[in-house]
Amino acid sequence: MSAETPVQNAGHFTRARLRFRDWRGNRPFWAGLFTLLGGVPIAYFPYATFKLGNMSLAMATTAGAGSLIIGVLLVTLGLTMWFQSATRVFAGVAAIVLGLVSLVVSNIGGFIVGFLLSLIGGALSVSWMPSDGSADGAKPNRSRKHGPAGGAKEDPSPADSDAGVPADAGAPEPGHQLTESAGADNGGGNGGGYRAD
Secondary structure (H helix, E strand, O other), X not given: OOOOHHHHHHHHHHHHHHHHHHHHHOOOHHHHHHHHHHHHHHHHHHHOEEEEOOEEEEOOOOOHHHHHHHHHHHHHHHXXXXXXXXHHHHHXXXXXXXXXXXXXXXXXXXXXXXXXXXXXXXXXXHHOOOOOXXXXXXXXXXXXXXXXXXXXXXXXXXXXXOOOOOOOOOOOOOOOOEEEOOOOOXXXXXXXXXXXX
């Protein structure tokens, strides 16, 4: 084993971590995670048998099938939020509704834990927006020479720019790609934390 092996492993780990961060930033990751985790206790508790010494405690209820269906649907909605982010609003509303239904059907929503996790996940999913502001993930026209309709560039008003500072001082140069900076771990919120390479 050479002395350079740990450096190569660190490079692979760093590349994998940055790829995961880019993947996570382009979808409602935390919404999907909370929704997925909310489905687990809702589906698990009606079928669980707890052992306390020699005594076993079983939660045999008539709502076992309903709890299982709600739990599996919440896990599916969490995965949908990750892999089909275009349906995030539907998945968020469905997660909220299933979380509310689980209060009645599934042992007080998986002892409140699953209920709260699915409500938080659904609310995060409904409120999440892609960082570029478009719902379908398409990049908007960022040209500085033409306006949105392809017309001539508008003159900036004096209130829009500081004295002595050009109006497009912070804009990336043409041909440069926008990437997430290492210090900004914002999960894709509102386009902040991006820099031009």
